Amino acid sequence: MDTDEARKLIEKIRTINISRRGFLRGTALAAGTAAAGSLLGACGGGEATPAATETAAATATPTAAATETAATETATAAATAAATETAAATAAAGGILNYATHQEPDNIDVNIAAFAGVNRIANQMYDPLVRMIAGDTKLYPGLATRWEVSDDVKEYTLYLRDDVKFHDDTPFNAEAVQFTFDRIADPANKSMAGSAALGPSYDHCEIVDDFAVKVVFKDPYAAFLTEATETFLAPSSPTAIKTYGDEYVFHLTGTGPFMFEEYVKGSHVSMVRNPNYNWAPEFWGRNGPAKLEGIRWAIVPEPGTRTATLDTGEMDIIENILPTDVQRYVDDPNFHVDLVDAPGSPRVFNINVTKPPTDDLKVRQAIMHAINSPAICDALWPGVFEPADCPMEVSMQCYKSYADLYPPDPVKAGQLLDEAGWTMGANGIREKNGEPLHLIFLFPPDNEEDEMVQMAQAQMKEVGIDVEIMQQAFPTIFDSWAKGEIYHFATFFYWWNDPSVLYAEFHSERSPYENFSHYMNPEVDRLIDQGAAIFDMDERCKIYQQAMDIIMGDAICKPIRGKRQIYGMQANVTGLRWTSVTYPMLYDVTKG
Amino acid sequence: MIKYLIRRLLIAIPVIVIVSVLVFSMLHMMPGDPVMVMMRGTNATPEQIETIRKELGLDDPIHVQYGKYMWRALHGDFGRSLRNNRPVLEEISKQLPNTMQLAGAALSFAIIIGLTLGTLAAMRRNTWIDSLCMLGAQVGVSLPEFVTGLGLIFLFSLTLGWFPATGSGGVERLVLPALALGVAFAAITARLVRSSLTEVFAQDYILVARAKGLAGRLVVIRHAMKNALIPVVTIIGLQFGNLLGGAVVVETVFSRPGLGRLAVDGILSKDFPLVQGTVLLSAVIYVAINLIIDLLYAAIDPRIRYE
Numbered sequence: 001m002d003t004d005e006a007r008k009l010i011e012k013i014r015t016i017n018i019s020r021r022g023f024l025r026g027t028a029l030a031a032g033t034a035a036a037g038s039l040l041g042a043c044g045g046g047e048a049t050p051a052a053t054e055t056a057a058a059t060a061t062p063t064a065a066a067t068e069t070a071a072t073e074t075a076t077a078a079a080t081a082a083a084t085e086t087a088a089a090t091a092a093a094g095g096i097l098n099y100a101t102h103q104e105p106d107n108i109d110v111n112i113a114a115f116a117g118v119n120r121i122a123n124q125m126y127d128p129l130v131r132m133i134a135g136d137t138k139l140y141p142g143l144a145t146r147w148e149v150s151d152d153v154k155e156y157t158l159y160l161r162d163d164v165k166f167h168d169d170t171p172f173n174a175e176a177v178q179f180t181f182d183r184i185a186d187p188a189n190k191s192m193a194g195s196a197a198l199g200p201s202y203d204h205c206e207i208v209d210d211f212a213v214k215v216v217f218k219d220p221y222a223a224f225l226t227e228a229t230e231t232f233l234a235p236s237s238p239t240a241i242k243t244y245g246d247e248y249v250f251h252l253t254g255t256g257p258f259m260f261e262e263y264v265k266g267s268h269v270s271m272v273r274n275p276n277y278n279w280a281p282e283f284w285g286r287n288g289p290a291k292l293e294g295i296r297w298a299i300v301p302e303p304g305t306r307t308a309t310l311d312t313g314e315m316d317i318i319e320n321i322l323p324t325d326v327q328r329y330v331d332d333p334n335f336h337v338d339l340v341d342a343p344g345s346p347r348v349f350n351i352n353v354t355k356p357p358t359d360d361l362k363v364r365q366a367i368m369h370a371i372n373s374p375a376i377c378d379a380l381w382p383g384v385f386e387p388a389d390c391p392m393e394v395s396m397q398c399y400k401s402y403a404d405l406y407p408p409d410p411v412k413a414g415q416l417l418d419e420a421g422w423t424m425g426a427n428g429i430r431e432k433n434g435e436p437l438h439l440i441f442l443f444p445p446d447n448e449e450d451e452m453v454q455m456a457q458a459q460m461k462e463v464g465i466d467v468e469i470m471q472q473a474f475p476t477i478f479d480s481w482a483k484g485e486i487y488h489f490a491t492f493f494y495w496w497n498d499p500s501v502l503y504a505e506f507h508s509e510r511s512p513y514e515n516f517s518h519y520m521n522p523e524v525d526r527l528i529d530q531g532a533a534i535f536d537m538d539e540r541c542k543i544y545q546q547a548m549d550i551i552m553g554d555a556i557c558k559p560i561r562g563k564r565q566i567y568g569m570q571a572n573v574t575g576l577r578w579t580s581v582t583y584p585m586l587y588d589v590t591k592g
Numbered sequence: 593m594i595k596y597l598i599r600r601l602l603i604a605i606p607v608i609v610i611v612s613v614l615v616f617s618m619l620h621m622m623p624g625d626p627v628m629v630m631m632r633g634t635n636a637t638p639e640q641i642e643t644i645r646k647e648l649g650l651d652d653p654i655h656v657q658y659g660k661y662m663w664r665a666l667h668g669d670f671g672r673s674l675r676n677n678r679p680v681l682e683e684i685s686k687q688l689p690n691t692m693q694l695a696g697a698a699l700s701f702a703i704i705i706g707l708t709l710g711t712l713a714a715m716r717r718n719t720w721i722d723s724l725c726m727l728g729a730q731v732g733v734s735l736p737e738f739v740t741g742l743g744l745i746f747l748f749s750l751t752l753g754w755f756p757a758t759g760s761g762g763v764e765r766l767v768l769p770a771l772a773l774g775v776a777f778a779a780i781t782a783r784l785v786r787s788s789l790t791e792v793f794a795q796d797y798i799l800v801a802r803a804k805g806l807a808g809r810l811v812v813i814r815h816a817m818k819n820a821l822i823p824v825v826t827i828i829g830l831q832f833g834n835l836l837g838g839a840v841v842v843e844t845v846f847s848r849p850g851l852g853r854l855a856v857d858g859i860l861s862k863d864f865p866l867v868q869g870t871v872l873l874s875a876v877i878y879v880a881i882n883l884i885i886d887l888l889y890a891a892i893d894p895r896i897r898y899e
Contacts, residue, residue, distance in 0.1 A: 100758075104853075104857060106675040106676060106861070107675060107676035107677070108676075109676075112676075112677075114631060114675070187643045187644070187646075187647055188647065190644055190647050190648065190677060192631055192636075192644070193631075195636070195640060196631065196636045196640065200637040200639060200640060246677075249676070249678070264686075264760075264849055265683070265686060265687065265849055265854070266687065266690075266843070266847075266848065266849025266850060266853050266854070267759060267760055267847070267848070267849040268759070298758060298759065298847065299847060300758055300847040301844055301847065302844055302845050302847070304742050304745075304845075305742070305745060305757055305758060305845055305846065305847060308745050308746070308749055308750050308757045309756075309757050309758055311750055312749050312750055312753060312756070312757060314749075314756055314757060314758065473860065474624065474629060474860050474861070475622070475623070475624025475625070475626065475628070475629045475860065475861065475862050476622065476623045476624050477624070478623070478624045478625060478628050478629060479623035479624050479625075480623070482628075509637075512638075513628070
C-alpha cells in the first residue's frame, strides 16, 4: 500500500458513518427525551391544572348539551324536540366568555388602582353609584337611585338601593359607601385614580341614614357624579376588606353581576356569575343574573397575537383591534366589529407656546392651516376614524365645530409664515435671520400615532417647515413634557365623559403634567374653573365653549381624529354594551 | 473542590452588591417620576402626588433609599411594588416558575435540535446536508424572537390550528413559546457542535477507535461527543442569560406571565423595588448557573480538577 492509498484509507476511517436507521433511532430517542423533559417542566409550573380545567370547562357546556340531547331521544318526539331546544339554548346562553384585553392591570383593586384598564375588568364585578352609557349623555341610577346637589355644588346627597348585597352577602348600605370613600381618601392606602376622582377638595362622606349618604367637598365640584360613573369609586365590601386586609386583592368583593375568582398576573382574570344579582340598572330592560356562566379576561398585549386569538376562536371578544385590521373582520361573516365613539379629547397635536418659533401666533396659525386632518384620516383610516375639529370629541355635549377656523390651506399657511418673517429658502425650507424653520415633534411609542405624525411632517414640509420626529419611551418622556424645553409638538388625547376634560390639557395648573403646550391663559383658567363649579350642563357648555374659542384662536391645539374603541368578536356573540368611556359591560352577553 | 466552591460563593457576594448599586443608580438617574407615571391621566394635584411620593418613601435622598433597601433585603424584605403594593418577593416568586419553565423548555429544545443538527453536519461535512444544516442555523440565529414567535403563531395556530397562541399552563401552550425562544440558541449550538466535532474527529484517538473496529455510533457517543461538549457546555452558561432576556419578548408575544414581563413593566413605570428585586434575582441565577457549568466540566472531563 503506498502513502496516498494509506491516506485515503485513514480518511475513510475518520469519516464516521452511522447508518440512517441508527441516526433516526437516536434522534427519536432524543426527541422523546426532550418531550418528556418539557412535560416534567410543564408539570413543575404553577398553572397546568387550572388552565386545563378552564379549557375543559369552556368545552364542557356543548358536550353536556350533546349528552343531554342523546339522553332525551328515548322520550317522545315532542318532548325530545323541546328538550333539545332548551338544552341548546341554555348551552348557547351560558358558557365562559374569553375576552382579550391589551393592558395589564397595575393593581386589580380598582379603588386603589391607577390604570384606566382596571376599570374594564372592574365593570363586571362592581356596580358604580351612577351610570352613563355610550351614545347617551344621561346620568342613570346605579347603586344610587337618585341624588340631590346643593346650590353651591359642594354637597351631594345620594339615596341608595336597599336590595343589594355584596358577593360575600354583606348588605350594601350607606356605611359601605362611607367606608369605600374613606379608604380611597386615606393617603396610607395610596389610592391613585380613586383619590384623583374624589378630587383634591374632597372633605368627607357622612351617613344620613341607612341608605343615604352626603358627600361633602370644600370647593364646588360639578364633575363628581360623572366621576362616580367609573368603578374607581364603586363600593367594595367593608367586611371583606377588614377580614383580608392586605390580602383583599386576592378576594375582591363588589356587588356586580360577576364575582372574582382568580388573577394570574401576566395571564388572566377569571370571574364567575353572581347567582344573586337582581339590581341591574334600568337601561338593561331586564333583571336577574348575567347570562354567561363566567368570563376569562386574558391579558394579550401584542396586537398581532390578539387578532390571531380571535381568528383561531381562542377568544370570543378582543379589544383594540388595529385600524388596519378592521376591514378584514368587517368583510368576514364569521366576525363582527363594533366601533364605539369615545368621549373626552380627540387625538390632537399640542403646540408648545413657550419654545421659539412656535411662541409666535402666526407660526402656529400657519401650522394649523398646513396640517390637513381630513386628508390624514382618508389616507390612514378610511371608514374607521373621522377627522376632528374641536378640542372635545364630537360625542360630547359641549362640542362645537372649528372646521371653518383653520381649513387646510397651504397657500394661507405660506402667507402667514411670510408675514412672520420666515421666507422660503433654496432647499425648500423657510429661513429667518439665517436660521432654518426646524421644529421637533416629540411623542411616545404608540401604534396609532407614528403614521399620523409622519403625514403631518410631510404636510408641513410642503409649506417649508422642517419637522424632526423624536420618540421617547415612558417614563423618560414625562420629564421632557414637564420641562417643555426640547419639543415644539406633542401628541395628546384624553378619555373622559365630562367637559371638564379641558382642565387637564389647557389649565395653567397642569403645565408640568398634561398641558403639553405649557399654555397659561388666566382668562381660560377662569372659564375652566367657572365651568367646574356649575351643575347645569347647558350653562357649563356655554362657558366651556367660550374657553375653546380662545384656545382655538390662540392656535395651540390641532385636532386630528376622533377616538374610537374597536371591538372584534365572533359572530355568535351578542348583547355587548359599553359605558360612556367605551368600557365593555358583559351583563347581557350571550354566545350563540 | 470544596475550597473552590467556597471561593466562588464568596466572589459572588461583591458581584451581586455591585449589580445592585449599578441598577439602583441607573434607575434613579433615568429621567421620569414613578408617581407621575402611575398617576398619568388622573388629574392628580401636585399635593396629591407629593403625598403619594412621601408614602412610598421616594422623598428620601438616594443614598438613604439605597441603604434602607439593602438593610431590609438582608433581612429578607425586598420591599413592595410601588404600583400594587404587593411584596416584591411574592411578585417574583409567582412569575419565576413560569420563566424558568419556559427557559428550561427552550434550553431542552435548543440542546436537542442543536446537538442533532451539529452532529449531522459534522458527520456529513462538506455535503449538501452540512450546507443545509448550517443555512438553517444561520437563519435561526438571524431571526429576532418576536419574528419567530409571530411566524410560529401564524403557521401552527392560525393556519394549522395545532397549538393555542397564548397563555400558560399545559404542554400545548409551552411548545410554541419554547420553540420561539430556543431557535436562536439551537442555531448557535449547532454551529458550535459542528466545529467542535470536526476538530475532535481529526484527532488520532478517534482514528484508533475506528481502527479497533468500533461502530460509528459508539465512536461519536463514547469518544467524540464528550470532548466536543466542553465548549458547548460553556456556551450554555453564557446563553442562559440571553434566554432570560429573550423571555421578555416571547412572554409578551405569547401573553405568558413571567419574570421578563414583570421586569419590563417595572422599568417602564420606574417601580424601583420591583426592578431591583428582579435584577438581583437574575444576577443570582446567572452566577449560580455559571458555577454549575464550571462544576460540570469536572464531571465531563476527568482531567479538570479544581483546587
